[in-house]
Amino acid sequence: MASPLVERLAQLGSSAxxxxxxxRGQTTFAALTERALRVRGALLADGGRGAGAHASPSSLEGERILLLVPPGAAxxxxxxGVLLAGGIALPLSALYPPAxxxxxxxxxxxxxILxxxxxxxxxxxxxxxxSVLRVEDFERAAPGPEGALSDIAADDPALLLYTSGTTGKPKGALLTHRNLAVQAELLxxxxxxxxxxxxxxxxxxxxxxxxxxxxxxSLLAGSATRMLPRFDAQRVAAEIARGSVTAFMAVPTMYQRLFEQIDRGGAPGFAAGARALRLATSGSAALPVTLAERWRDLTGAIPLExxxxxEIGVGLSNPLDxxxxRAGWVGFPLPTVEARITDDAGNASEWAPGDAPGEAPARPGGAAVxxxxLWIRGPSVFKGYLGREDxxxxxxxDGWFRTGDVAERSSDGRFRLLGRTSVDILxxxxYKLSALEIEEALREHGAIAEVAVIGVPDEAWGERVVAVVVAAPGREAECATGPLxxxxxxxxxxxxVPRESIVVPSLPRNAMGKVVKPELVKAIAASGSGGKDPSAR
Known part of the structure; x- marks a missing residue:
């Protein structure tokens, strides 16, 4: 089967x-396609020098091409261009240290490297x-051999993304042309x-x-994508205030920074622009209910979580309506996505697309849970980890991907995440505790700006519940262990109730705004905590 991704790009390729x-300006679908074909042609023409013996004149045959290009049309x-050449794109951040x-x-x-x-x-x-190839040099390249695009198959790998490495060294997850096309169509x-x-x-x-x-x-839907060089709260607020965008996707930290910008009075016209958005989504980390409710107060609707x-793409989503x-919940399985919840005893319940909300069948046998x-199965699930068969x-x-996230399902069919089995389930x-549940309660405290709840190894308790807190300006004393x-x-x-509270100037976060809890656990365990700032070590 030919790549549905390539077929869809071909349909859009002549659009003005x-x-x-x-x-730098606007780029039409026609111009973007022409530029992508020139990248393809340049990569194939250079194959004998850079790619070694694995590439053919018409395909890179799965060669990994590293992308270090600023966000935008380029x-x-x-x-x-990499995908159309039969290669695998590996985008990396310019902020990564050389090592x-x-x-x-x-x-x-x-x-x-492009x-x-x-x-x-x-x-x-x-x-x-x-070999280091400049994207700017490809404007004069030929588009590459004709007719070879149809040779790219749906199950050919297209994209290599490295996981965050919370359980060790990062692993490269291979996503196929089918994975990308299915995910884009679902959303x-x-x-x-x-x-x-x-x-x-x-x-x-x-x-x-x-x-x-x-x-x-956005691309495969034929939508326009306004790409900024990076997230900057003032710039994003200004873009939304212009009223020319209809959709915005963000992580919780971005919403937090936008509200800080509003509170400083630096977002004129933002409220009207935000209300004009057709869609605002949040993902990559749990959205605090307080932020969801503040966005609702501003726009009339909570963000779509x-x-x-x-490894799976988006598997669960709240409704568009x-x-x-529901704030704090991540919604229902998308079409084609099967969900399963398995407890520690091996009991499991599964839900297929179209199951009634109240159903909780115990399909493999045993008690319903x-x-x-949370386990996921469906056509958007990835191909595997590069070079890591084990x-x-x-x-x-049994064909299910084990997410490592603990979830619960309500009687009306909604799912809520309780945390990672490793760092958020203490x-x-x-007792087995949800760090996310405790964090949500602590965010109601007016002196707490940000909080991460972790479990620190403890001889008496197994894990000692510790709240790592960023205090609101001038309110550090209220966040000390006793008062909190x-x-x-x-x-x-x-x-x-946390047995200890540690006030820090900031929480360590990865590029997507997720708090890197293993770093906190390691630092606090090594310092002996005792109320000390682990970041001061």
Missing amino acids: RTAVEDD WVSAFL ELAWLASDAGVRR VGDELAAVAAPIAQGR RAAWGFSEHDALLHALPLHHLHGVVIALTT RFGMT PAGR ARGE ATAAAFQ KSGG RAWAKERLAPYK
Whole structure:
């Protein structure tokens, strides 16, 4: 079967509508396709020098091409050009230190790097033994052999994204042409994307959220994508205030920064522009209910929350209709997505597309369950981890991908995430606790600006529940252990109350705004905590 992604791009390839708008101007679908074909042609023409013996004159045959290109039309044309040449795109962040870039390039077996002029210095430390090709040089390249595009198959790998590495070194997840096309079509239908939309894009492009959920969905729907160089709260607020975009995708930290910009009085016209948005989504981390409610107060609707991860794409989503959304919940399985909840005893319940909301069948046998580890199955689930057959095998059971997230399902069919089985599910004093639930309660405290709840190894408790807090300016004393515990005891069961509170200037986050809890656990355990700032070590 031919690649549905390539087929859809061919349908859009002659359109005069705007595909990408960046700080250099607008690029139509026709112009973007022409540029992508020139990238393809240049890669194939260079194959004998850079790709080694694995490439043919008409296909890169799965060669991994590293992308170090600033966000914008040039990035999109480079990305699509790699895919149209039969290669695998590996987008990486220019913010990575040289040692990390070198490790990732080596792990992926990269022989060639596509680089934008602005990032040539970033590529220099990892260029030894590799070909570095300037995207700007491809404007004069030939488009490549005709007719070979139909040879790209649906199950050919297209994209390599490295996981965050919370359980060790990052692993490269391979996504196929089918994975990308299925995911884009699911979200187009579920979220109502069309050629009349304009998406504001300020997400990192080396993560699933930025490159697949946002960019690929918008492109394949025929929508325009307004791409910013990076997230900047003042710039994003101004773009939304202009009223020219209809959709915005973000992570919770972005919403937090936007509200801080509003509170400083630096977002004139933002409220009216935000109310004009057809769609605002949140993902990559749990959206605090307080932020969801503040967005609702501003716009009339809470952001659409969904659940996704590199290996599965978006599997669960709240409805497009704001009336059907529920703060703190990630909604229902999308069409083609099967969901399963498995408890520690091996009991499981499964839900297929179209199952009635109240059904909780115990399909493999045993008792029906509504709380446990979430497993996902469907055509958007990834191909496997590059070069890690053992890790791939361990990630699946009976065809199901084990997400490592603990979830519960309500009687009306909605799913809610309780946290990762590793860092967000704490075992303290014989109790199994949800760090996310405790965090949500603590965010009601007016002196707490940000909070992460973690479990620190403890001989007496197994894990000691610790709240790591960023205090509001001038209110640090209220966040100390004594006052915070007294406040929390009125709102949480005794065994859920943090035994310790540590005030820090900031929380460590990855590129998608997720708090890197393993770093906190390691630092606090090493310092002995005792109320000390682990970041001061």
